[in-house]
Amino acid sequence: MPAVTETLDTVQSVTGSGYKWGFSTDIEMDIAPKGLNEDTIRLISAHKREPDWLLESRLKAFAAWQTMTEPHWAKLHHAPIDYQEIHYYAAPKQKAGPKTLGEVDPELLAMYEKLGIPLKERAILAGVEGAEDEPAQIAVDAVFDSVSVATTFRESLAKVGVIFCPISEAVREHPDLVRQYLGTVVPTNDNYFAALNSAVFTDGSFVFIPKGVRCPMELSTYFRINARNSGQFERTLIIAEAGAHVSYLEGCTAPQRDENQLHAAVVELVALDDATIKYSTVQNWYPGDAEGRGGIYNFVTKRGDCRGARSKISWTQVETGSAITWKYPGCILRGDDSVGEFYSVAVTTNRQQADTGTKMIHIGRNTRSTVVSKGISAGRSNNTYRGLVRVMPRAHNARNHTQCDSLLIGDQCGAHTVPYIESRNSSARLEHEATTSKIADDQLFYCRQRGLSEEDAVNLIVNGFCKEVLKELPMEFAVEAQKLLAVSLEGSVG
Amino acid sequence: MLEIKGLTARVEDKEILNGIDLVIPDGEVHAIMGPNGSGKSTLSYVLSGREGYEVTGGTATFDGVDLLSLEPEQRAAAGLFLAFQYPVELPGVGNANFLRTALNALRRAHGEAELDAVQFLKLARAEVKRLSIADDMLKRNVNVGFSGGEKKRNEVLQMAILRPKLAILDETDSGLDIDALKIVADGVNALRAPGFSALVITHYQRLLDYIVPDRVHVLVHGRIVRSGGPELALELEANGYAAVTAEAA
DSSP states (O other), X not given: OHHHHHHXXXXXXXXXXXXXXXXXXOOOEEEOXXXXXXXXXXXXXXXXXXXXXXXXXXXXXXXXXXXXXXOOOSXXXXXXXXXXXXXXXXXXXXXXXXXXXXXXXXXXXXXXXXXTOOOOHHHHHHHHTTOTTOSOOEEEEEEXXXXXXXXXXXXXXXXXXXEEEEHHHHHHHSHHHHHHHTTSSSOTTSSHHHHHHHHHOOBOEEEEXXXXXXXXXXXEEEEEOOSTTBOBOXXXXXXXXXXXXXXXXXXXXXXXXXXXXXXXXXXXXXXXXXXXXXXXXXXXXXXXXXXXXXXEEXXXXXXXXXXXXXXXEEEEXXXXXXSEEEEOOEEEEOSTTOEEEEEEXXXXXXXXXXXXXXXXXXXXXXOEEEEEEEEEEOTTOEEEEEEEEEEOTTOXXXXXXXXXXXXXXXXXXXXXXXXXXXXXXXXXXXXXXXXXXXXXXXXXXXXXXXXXXXXXXXXXXXXXXXXXXXXXXXXXXXXXXXXXXHHHHTTOOO | OEEEEEEEEEETTEEEEEEEXXXXXXXXXXXXXXXXXXSHXXXXXXXXXXXXXXXXXXXXXXXXEEGGGXXXXXXXXXXXXXXXXXXXXXXXXXXXXHHHHHHHHHHHHTTOOXXXXXXXXXXXXXXXXXXXXXXXXXXXXXXXXXXXXXXXXXXXXHHHHHOOSEEEXXXXXXXXXXXXXXXXXXXXXXXXXXTXXXXXXXXXXXXXXXXXXXXXXEEETTEEEEEESTHHHHHHHHHXXXXXXXXXX
């Protein structure tokens, strides 16, 4: 498993202080002028050679967005965002459509290497050849700013009928599928940031798992924000047909920047009868400096639709980065006996602000949902869990269990839990548990007396606190996530 | 060899240790006995470097190293182990993982190669078996949901795995039934060797039936008022602390 080893080596080299991945790559950019209007949208659509229906959908979303206002109900404070000061399209210049890694800009490959993305040809090819039976492969669809530059493992996926490609390509090559599902989980006018994304999204991933197919490998996408002042608006659509099964991994790091960078992604998941989708995220975008300058503004709409009976959608997230996190991955439990899960670790340090949680909407009978949220606050940060559990009148025997735990490090941070629980069916059983604790001095002393440094002791205690969530991650991601927690909390004690 | 000279310390504004003089040569087990509030636990915390215990005078060296200038983890690396009177719970942290992390931290400090999970488990399982401790102790989270006796047995297991040069047992016998007491005593006795010494802090003589000390010291008002052989413990058991307290006053 060279790919995995390489990732781990890189992660293991992440020690010391500060944000290690704050470098930027010098690549010629094909960039649209700043500002947002109908012309910008037409330019994006034309660049991508999109069909008319998609352009119309974008313009409709833009019209809706113009009538909407930024939401301010979250416990977040940030400088106003000037939407006209953003480049809405940036693509790395390259010869049209690299078909092999050899054609990919070497500087790009070098950067991926620095990030530990296992894209190098030898690693991938070593994995591909005779790889059918190897269990721990990861297919990578690397998004560099707005255009996906390389996609690997495509052929072996195609053999079983799995489609895994940039969404811009899916629009051209599988237009009927995209048209059938795009915007059906997150409508274009769902919320301010979803409308913005629907108007200007440039790229992202498309996954289609046909009926009865268990995807033979973990699918992973690494996002990267690189262009100065270019907001990034990914769009991801994952469809699991009846009886299909897929695990999708998403991990992010970004180069260090002085200005705030806007990020407003939309992710839509559709699970039909008996289908399972597992979506895991490790998010490590630049959180800003110790005073909170710079850093990514992350306004994300992620939603899964358990459309079929007995379907299951599971979200797992480890959030350590971004100056602002506004994110509520949810499940619409429409199919009878469908299952929604949300496992989350959110870490905030310095001046970071996170307002994150989930929405579980129970519509079908016997629907079940589980929410486990672990918030860790350090420095002068604020960490809020905001979660909605709603049981509709026909959702007989709906069940939800929610557990929200907060861990405080130091005495200047904040942890907040805001549950919204609405039941319109008397047979529903809903449980909510919440705890708040501090890392106790006696725990630290106990560990140090056994020989652990203070930082190792904090890591051990934090990892113990997050264990229920980390064990939901695929193995290689769990290791990466543990290291990230360690790096994120460095220097936060004492 | 542990050498304590004229050690004074306070907690907040209260003087607790008023000039301790104590030498524990290599290979010896010494017991400290004394009434409640005499400073027994304070001595163990001062030696292991707990925050909030302020040393106001005197010295404490171990094998010539000035203990008082070291961080708690450096004292551990120097060979000091404290078996806690009230072992702390670490939710979500597996006992085996905790112990391996600790052992490897010590090994790193000594310039030794770290043990991988397989090597560690082999070592840990052997100790579990030798000490007649239940197998699942390694799999459970550190002290979480442990009975009082299990917590103390876990302290002894940690001591057996970490192999200190000097162990301080802070009222490890409190709250133990006779079977648990024997396990704790067996654990300490098994480590007895020329390169191992121990300071056994206890309120009662009972533990000293099983861990027979080379020397017994009586601590009253933060000062050692009497020292003697094992027979001193029996005398205290028979006459109570009142007699020595009166002498000291």
